[in-house]
Amino acid sequence: MARVKAAMGRKARVAADLMDAAAFEGKLHARSATQQLEHWARVGRLVSAQPAEASRRIEAAFAGALDERDLSAEERVVWNAELDTAICEAASAVRFGEVLAARGVTTVALDEHGRLTHHHPDRTKPPG
Structure with a gap:
């Protein structure tokens, strides 16, 4: 875990793999690792704020009540991101x-x- 300075001077713990990825990706966009993490957090916040109907469809796909192939292209992007995050979080806990x-x-x-x-x-x- 790495620590980065968060808003209002607090420190936040960040997984080492995320810091490494943020440092690499940040260089491509002239951002520091912390700035890249902030960028990803802002994008993630907007993606998570999908309209209610899209969120329900994505949740239905996770529950197996809707085939993920029936999601729109935009919904699949969110579904894949949520799935990847869930897998990483579960794997890090084992x-x-x-x-x-x-x-x-x-x-x-x-x-x-x-x-x-x-x-x-x-x-x-x-x-x-």
Whole structure:
């Protein structure tokens, strides 16, 4: 998580992947990472304020009551953005290492220095 200065001097936590993407995208548009995040937030606020009927149709598609192919092109843009966000939020909440350790699976991950480390279910460390 990165911290950025938000409105009225408060600090806001931002996921590292979003900060990285904002820094990259911001360079393309002569914006700082913080300015890019603000831009995305403003665009997202306007997209979320879709007319009530469009919002109901998008919610119906999420509930499976309406096939997403029946959404208009504009509704599909919002549907895809909402779906991508929901997937990212759900994935960030899962602790895959903990889930796999509970199943007896050894995992490998990068540590804070970029080195591969083994994580054994019994929390022992491999030699060397």
